[in-house]
Amino acid sequence: MSLRHALLGLLAHGPASGYDLTRAFEGGIGQYAWQAGHSRIYPELGKMTEAGLVVVDEAGPRGRKTYTLTDDGRTELRRWMLHWPEQATVRNETVLRMFLVQSLEPDDARALLEGMAEHCARERDALRAVMDADDAEHRPGDPLPFGRLAGEYGIRQYEAVQGWAQWSLERLAAGEPVR
């Protein structure tokens, strides 16, 4: 049910269409937090309208429908944000590979870990560059591809994984048990 809350959260800082929201999921949120395509977003917006969490301003060119958060929607978003469950939904292919490194032969494990460390270093630098560019040319009012907080999280995330991969490589090199 988190797609609903992702949409509520995105709508919290201003009205948007299904199309706008779809593009939002192509950015940071879809890369780090939650993925969704338009084929799931449109039906969900329909259900949310029925549930009274959002309303449609039926206006705009090309049949564009703009959705706005209702008070109920904002309340529900706040409720969800503030009480997190014991066991949160997690599904991450990269972390899954990290957990299964032990299933590889040492040479393969080394290759995988080295690849991961390099990949993280590259992505980290790229993200940093995007954020610095934003800082420079950003005019108040226009939307950021990355929120500041989200970007900072991304950077720390890459650094954590890179650090972990390097630590693991050292363990491997030292011949210590990987299990």
Next chain:
Amino acid sequence: MSLRHALLGLLAHGPASGYDLTRAFEGGIGQYAWQAGHSRIYPELGKMTEAGLVVVDEAGPRGRKTYTLTDDGRTELRRWMLHWPEQATVRNETVLRMFLVQSLEPDDARALLEGMAEHCARERDALRAVMDADDAEHRPGDPLPFGRLAGEYGIRQYEAVQGWAQWSLERLAAGEPVR
């Protein structure tokens, strides 16, 4: 299709039953990487048997079926581990909340971030304790609730999120724009 690879990976270090695998998902892998219940695991093991990735040793008390990786299974696991796609599947409720902090009123945001920082500190300590206990009383041969590498990742993950939350709180306190 990652459930399949998770199962292949878990089977890589020795034969196991559907029941064993179900319990494995209740541990670290289910908390940090990928979730699955027995109702999904049993059918998938069936399909994997059909596909020749695993074989069943139909033996054991209480109708227990033990699955063993075939050469094809090991090859497929290696292939999947070593070539990762551009865009990996990601779904993480906690990170989603992190991305949506900006949608809250400052007071609520502060409460959320403080809660997250505390939670991470607690979980980190608990995880460290579990790992130290394992180191102490672990006898070669019996399974670890946490692999060393996985545990280390968990700790670094908690530290990264905690650090991020604290950094965000400082920004918030300084009155800097959160967006």
Next chain:
DNA sequence: CCTTTACCTGTCAATCTGGACATGTCAATA
């Protein structure tokens, strides 16, 4: 011996998801 507690395997219905299919509009440029 009896009862409880794991152990152990499955199915089913409802919902969620991702990719493909389908349709049409507006703006810019060649």
Next chain:
DNA sequence: TATTGACATGTCCAGATTGACAGGTAAAGG
């Protein structure tokens, strides 16, 4: 004026996923 590309909304289906339902076995303790 024709065409392309971005804007914009939707449906459909196969497969994934979850939680509930269902049933049976061995071991251990009282």
